[in-house]
Amino acid sequence: MKKIFFVLSIALFSTYVNAQSFKNDTLATDPYWLKLGHYRGATLGGWKSEVDSAEFFLSPIGKTSPLDELEATIAAFSGKNTDPKTTQSRCRFPARYKWLKTKIKNNWPALNCPELQAWQKIINPKGVTLVFPTAFMNSPSSMFGHTLLRIDAKDQTRHKELLAFAVNFAAEPNGSDNAAMYALKGLIGSYPGKFSLMPYYKKVREYNDLESRDIWEYKLNLSEPQVELILLHLWELQSATFDYFFIDENCSYQLLALLQLAQEDLDLTSSFNMQAIPSDTVAVLRNNNLLQTPNYRPAFGTKLYHYSTQMTNEQLDDARELMQGGSLNTRNYSQSQLVAILEMAYEWLNFEFYDKALKREEIAPRLTKLLLMRSKYKVASPFTKPSRPIASPEQGHGSSKVTLGRTEYAHQSDLTSFAYRLAYHDLLDSSAGFIPGAQISFFDIEGAISDKGNTRLEHFYLLDAMSLAPDNRVFDSWSWNFKMGFDRQPNNNIQQGRWFAKGGYGKSIGNPNTLHGYLLGQVEFNNGDITDKLTTGIGSEAGAIWQINNSHKLALTANITWLIDGQADKHSDFAIKWNYSLSRNLSIRTELKNQHWYTSSTSAKFAIQYYF
DSSP: OHHHHHHHHHHHHHHHHHHHHHHHHHHHTOHHHHHHTTEEEOTTSSEEESBOOGGGOSSTTTTTOHHHHHHHHHHHHTSOTTOHHHHHHHHHOHHHHHHHHHHHOOOOOOOOOHHHHHHHHHHOEEEEEEEEEOOOTTOGGGTTOOOEEEEEETTOOGGGGGGSEEEEEEEOOOTTOOHHHHHHHHHHTOEEEEEEEEEHHHHHIIIIIISOOOEEEEEBOOOHHHHHHHHHHHHHGGGOOEEEOSSSSSHHHHHHHHHGGGSTTOOOSTTOSSOOOHHHHHHHHHHTTOBOOOEEEOOHHHHHHHHHTTSOHHHHHHHHHHHTTOOOOOTTOOHHHHHHHHHHHHHHHHHHHHHTTOOHHHHHHHHHHHHHHHHTOOOOOOOOOOOOOSSOGGGSOOSOEEEEEEEEESSSOOEEEEEEEEEEEOTTSOOTTSOTTEEEEEEEEEEEEETTSOEEEEEEEEEEEEEOOOOOSSOOOOEEEEEEEEEEEEETTEEEEEEEEEEEEEEEEEOTTSEEEEEEEEEEEEEETTEEEEEEEEEEEEEEEEEOSSSEEEEEEEEEEEESSSSSSEEEEEEEEEEEEEETTEEEEEEEEEEESSSEEEEEEEEEEEEO
């Protein structure tokens, strides 16, 4: 009997161990556990966490083994309740603890974490709002826009929103890096990225006021228990760092990874394998029915320009004189017109105080004086508010694009081409949901096959960026462009390749929402088949873009560059382009172009474009 009992005991223990091992194997691949550990499938198989700090893991191999991390976590949570290490582990990973407690059915006690409870009490969470500051062309990390979260408190009103807490994920760059190094390191993931919690008004001041970026605020359809799950995981991420990539593992992607902890079956990140453009991440939230109608918060500069459109040149001159310390010229103005001048002078001076970092001791007395003068008139503000744009960012076209084209040449073999653009928007694309007059085209490649059966690389643009901020009566704005990559230029009835980089600086006039033009001075560098050595060029680019209506855009562009040390004296191109948006993600584009390097080449192109 003793032998039988011993054998049965061994068998039962083995069965229990196997059952427990099977249960752990199942839990380790549970989608929610993988989300808690930020695991994604590795290139050569297995798993790898996107968290790069060892402090986030309880197992030495937890970064690449969800199972080992699960077993280490269970062991840490299952210790004696009086053991400080057990309590410390539970309070360090409250989201893991809460989820595992429901899955393992052990007699684990309720969480008792005074620091966590105090943190939750201060935040007092009820809801979450996704905040989208639009693109800022003067910062490499913000050229596609940015997203952050606002934690809405239970006692929050519209007037108290600025006092809420904001959740931000951002790179932590080396303070000595210049803009070019910042962009390069951001592309290759050389900066650590971290989550932080801060007052929302600081981010509004940074984006809305200092950088003059419009802000869209989307309340999310999340219950209070779901918000609690998100914040429990945010608590776990206090010590976590990630490699920050501008294109994919950026602020918007990591916020989605945090938000998908709200419920077990919510998947927000799996579709972002190559890039996570902020507008696309907002669209994913819309597709999962998480977005409410957004609130639009116009930027300081947007409001100031809108106010100026409601004033005459004479009134604006008087406001400028007043903001510079002069006296109020009453002329024959009505009280409403005088109020407009005073308010414009105050807002204009306040904008320049932030924008130009003027000295507080000099500007503050002037601002106070203008407020006192305004207080003497018991008249409501005559200014209307800026109009809400016709489309919010998630309603714009997809950030990636494929193009099927047909090009006919006057004296060369005709081509059929296929192109792909990773991201994100060019000046002829539909402006709905995007900043008018701004272009950011990244990793744009086109291959072609001629009617004779020859294949070739037609162009490859690593980056093609342009900011055409027009001059107006309020802002002395400068425009710029930068383009680098490969294209083809004409030489004796063939198209020869060149690698190049060029940049320009100049001015724009008009209204980017209707008709505007620009003129830029440019410097470029060329190398490749078209030239036998590195050549330098100095020239100019000019253009006019007419948005006829929401579906039609017409552009006329011209480039001419004088080559300093090349065999040819100069090269040039002239083009007329028309874009017709059939729908949000489908358009037709035509182009007539004349290029000249050693010889001239004239071509006509028709293309169908699909955005996704």
